[in-house]
Amino acid sequence: MHLAVSDLKRQVRLDRAAAAQLRSLVHLGRELLATQLQLDATPDGAGLGFKLARQDHVLLSGRIANDRAAVRLTH
Numbered sequence: 001m002h003l004a005v006s007d008l009k010r011q012v013r014l015d016r017a018a019a020a021q022l023r024s025l026v027h028l029g030r031e032l033l034a035t036q037l038q039l040d041a042t043p044d045g046a047g048l049g050f051k052l053a054r055q056d057h058v059l060l061s062g063r064i065a066n067d068r069a070a071v072r073l074t075h
Contacts, residue, residue, distance in 0.1 A: 003029045005037045012041040012048050015066045022064055025050060032059055 005026065014022060029037050029052050038051040047065035051058055 001030075001033045001035060003034055003037060006039045012045060012066075014048065014064070018047065018064050018066050022048070025052065025064070028052070028060075034059055 003026065026037065032052070032054070034052045034054050036051070036053045038053070040049045041047075042049055042063060042065075046067070047063050049063050050061060052060040
């Protein structure tokens with residue numbers, strides 16, 4: 001199954017730890033057979049919000065913050 005990832009290049013610059021978390025999230029999405037990974041810059045510009053979905057069903061959502069090695073999950 002193909003995982004479509006939204007365009008991130010113009011949205012936010014990630015530090016090394018946040019980029020590693022994003023790679024792990026993409027890997028998890030592929031394992032869960034997700035079809036979409038929607039990425040959005042957070043309002044404060046300090047991170048990246050995400051929604052991982054299969055078709056129209058949200059599997060996981062949360063935030064990857066710069067300067068932290070953790071992901072905050074909301075769903």
